[in-house]
Amino acid sequence: MYRYVSMKGIVLLFLSLVIFSCNKDETTIPSDNTFKFETPSYIPKPIYEFTNNPLTQNGFELGKLLFYDPILSSDSSISCASCHFQSHAFADQNLAFSKGVNNLIGKRNSPALFNLSWNSSFMWDGGINHIETMPLAPITNHLEMNENMMHVIEKLNRNKTYREKFKTTFKIDSINDQKLFYALAQFIGNLQSFSSKYDKVRQVKTLYSSEENNGYMLFKKHCQQCHTEPLFSNFEFANNGIDSIYADKGRYLITLDPNDEGKFKIPSLRNIALTFPYMHDGRFSTLEKVIEHYSENILQVPNLDTRLRKKIQLNAKEKQELQAFLNTLTDFEFIQNKIYNKP
Ligand code: HEC
Ligand code: HEC
Structure with a gap:
C-alpha cells in the first residue's frame, strides 16, 4: 500500500511529526516556580485566570494531592477522585449516580471535569458561580464527603506534610479555607483537554474520514447552537425536551423562575464517548440513545428550547455519521497525561 503514498503525503507526515514533537512538552516551569499551560490559538481567553491565586508548580501539585486524598471526607473514605476518574475524563466510572460517605447515593450524574476555567458556572443547575468556592459543595454535602470545613481544616493542620506544603506554597503557618480552595482551584482549573482528533484536524495535523466529516456537517446544523465550538458548550441553560414532569427541576431550583423548570447547564461534548451514561440523571x-432522543423523542413541552422545536429527524446513516464525529472529541492524551495522575 505505502508504495502509493504521494510526495505530498510524506511532506505532511514529516511536518506533523515536527509539530507533534515541538508540542509534546507544552507546560513550561520557570525557575521561580510559576507556570502556565499553553492553549491552542483558537481557544478563547479563559474566565478564570488565577489573578488572585497565582499559579505555581507547588500550588498545582498541592491541589492534586488534595484532590486524590480522602482526608477531605468525614470518615476519610472518599476523595474527589472517588467520583471523578481521570480515565473517564474525570467523570465517574460510568455510574448514573455516585457513591459518597456511608455508601449514600447522590442525586445527579457526576460530570466530567476539564476546561473548567472557561466555565461561567458550575453544577447541572449552575448553582455555583466561582471555581474557588466550588469544593465547598462536595466537601459539605452529606451524600458526598459529608464533612464540615472547620473539621477538614483541623485535620489538615494536624498533618505535618500538609502544614509544610501549604507553607512553601502560600507562605502561611496555619492552613485556612481560602488557601485550601486556592490549591484545589490550581489543580481543577488546569485540567486542560485540547488534544482530541477534532483539535488535531483544526491544527491541520490530520484529516477527518468522510464519515466524520459528514457528521461534523450534521453537528453544525443541529447541535452547534448550544454545544458550541471550540469548547462544545455555550454555557447557557436549556431544556432539551427529555421530560414533561420534572423529578429534578434544574435551574429553577436556583432562580425560582417557572420558565427555568427542566433547564440544565449545557454540558461540553468534549470526551463525550468516555462519560456515559448521559444527562443530569x-x-x-x-x-x-442520545442521538435517538434528539432525532425522534424530543417532548414539545412549554419550556423546550426554541432551537429544538423544529424536528431534527436523522436517518440511520446520518445517526452513525453524527456519532463518528462525536467520537473525534475524545482526548486520549488528556486521560493518560501523567501530570494529572494520582500522586
Ligand atoms: C460522591 C461523589 C463526588 C465527590 C466525592 C466529589 N464530586 Fe464533584 N461532582 C459530583 C456530582 C454528582 C456533581 C454534580 C452535582 C450537581 O450538579 O448538583 C459534581 C460536580 C462537580 C463540579 C462541577 C462541574 C461542572 O461542570 O459544573 C466540580 C468542579 C467538581 N464536582 C469538583 C469536585 C471536587 C474538587 C471534589 C473534591 C473536593 C469533588 N468534586 C468531589 C460528584 C462528586
Ligand atoms: C437547545 C440547546 C441544545 C441543542 C440544540 C442540543 N443540545 Fe445536547 N444538551 C443540551 C442540554 C441542556 C443538555 C443537558 C440536559 C440534561 O442533562 O438534562 C444536553 C446534553 C447532551 C448530551 C449529554 C451530555 C452529558 O454529559 O451527559 C449529549 C451527548 C448531547 N446533548 C448531544 C447533543 C447532540 C448530538 C445534539 C445535536 C443533535 C444536541 N445535543 C443538541 C442542550 C442542547
Missing part, C-alpha cells in the same frame, strides 16, 4: 446509557 444518567438516563441514557449510550450515544445512540
Whole structure:
C-alpha cells in the first residue's frame, strides 16, 4: 500500500511529526516556580485566570494531592477522585449516580471535569458561580464527603506534610479555607483537554474520514447552537425536551423562575464517548440513545428550547455519521497525561 503514498503525503507526515514533537512538552516551569499551560490559538481567553491565586508548580501539585486524598471526607473514605476518574475524563466510572460517605447515593450524574476555567458556572443547575468556592459543595454535602470545613481544616493542620506544603506554597503557618480552595482551584482549573482528533484536524495535523466529516456537517446544523465550538458548550441553560414532569427541576431550583423548570447547564461534548451514561440523571446509557432522543423523542413541552422545536429527524446513516464525529472529541492524551495522575 505505502508504495502509493504521494510526495505530498510524506511532506505532511514529516511536518506533523515536527509539530507533534515541538508540542509534546507544552507546560513550561520557570525557575521561580510559576507556570502556565499553553492553549491552542483558537481557544478563547479563559474566565478564570488565577489573578488572585497565582499559579505555581507547588500550588498545582498541592491541589492534586488534595484532590486524590480522602482526608477531605468525614470518615476519610472518599476523595474527589472517588467520583471523578481521570480515565473517564474525570467523570465517574460510568455510574448514573455516585457513591459518597456511608455508601449514600447522590442525586445527579457526576460530570466530567476539564476546561473548567472557561466555565461561567458550575453544577447541572449552575448553582455555583466561582471555581474557588466550588469544593465547598462536595466537601459539605452529606451524600458526598459529608464533612464540615472547620473539621477538614483541623485535620489538615494536624498533618505535618500538609502544614509544610501549604507553607512553601502560600507562605502561611496555619492552613485556612481560602488557601485550601486556592490549591484545589490550581489543580481543577488546569485540567486542560485540547488534544482530541477534532483539535488535531483544526491544527491541520490530520484529516477527518468522510464519515466524520459528514457528521461534523450534521453537528453544525443541529447541535452547534448550544454545544458550541471550540469548547462544545455555550454555557447557557436549556431544556432539551427529555421530560414533561420534572423529578429534578434544574435551574429553577436556583432562580425560582417557572420558565427555568427542566433547564440544565449545557454540558461540553468534549470526551463525550468516555462519560456515559448521559444527562443530569444518567438516563441514557449510550450515544445512540442520545442521538435517538434528539432525532425522534424530543417532548414539545412549554419550556423546550426554541432551537429544538423544529424536528431534527436523522436517518440511520446520518445517526452513525453524527456519532463518528462525536467520537473525534475524545482526548486520549488528556486521560493518560501523567501530570494529572494520582500522586
Ligand atoms: C460522591 C461523589 C463526588 C465527590 C466525592 C466529589 N464530586 Fe464533584 N461532582 C459530583 C456530582 C454528582 C456533581 C454534580 C452535582 C450537581 O450538579 O448538583 C459534581 C460536580 C462537580 C463540579 C462541577 C462541574 C461542572 O461542570 O459544573 C466540580 C468542579 C467538581 N464536582 C469538583 C469536585 C471536587 C474538587 C471534589 C473534591 C473536593 C469533588 N468534586 C468531589 C460528584 C462528586
Ligand atoms: C437547545 C440547546 C441544545 C441543542 C440544540 C442540543 N443540545 Fe445536547 N444538551 C443540551 C442540554 C441542556 C443538555 C443537558 C440536559 C440534561 O442533562 O438534562 C444536553 C446534553 C447532551 C448530551 C449529554 C451530555 C452529558 O454529559 O451527559 C449529549 C451527548 C448531547 N446533548 C448531544 C447533543 C447532540 C448530538 C445534539 C445535536 C443533535 C444536541 N445535543 C443538541 C442542550 C442542547
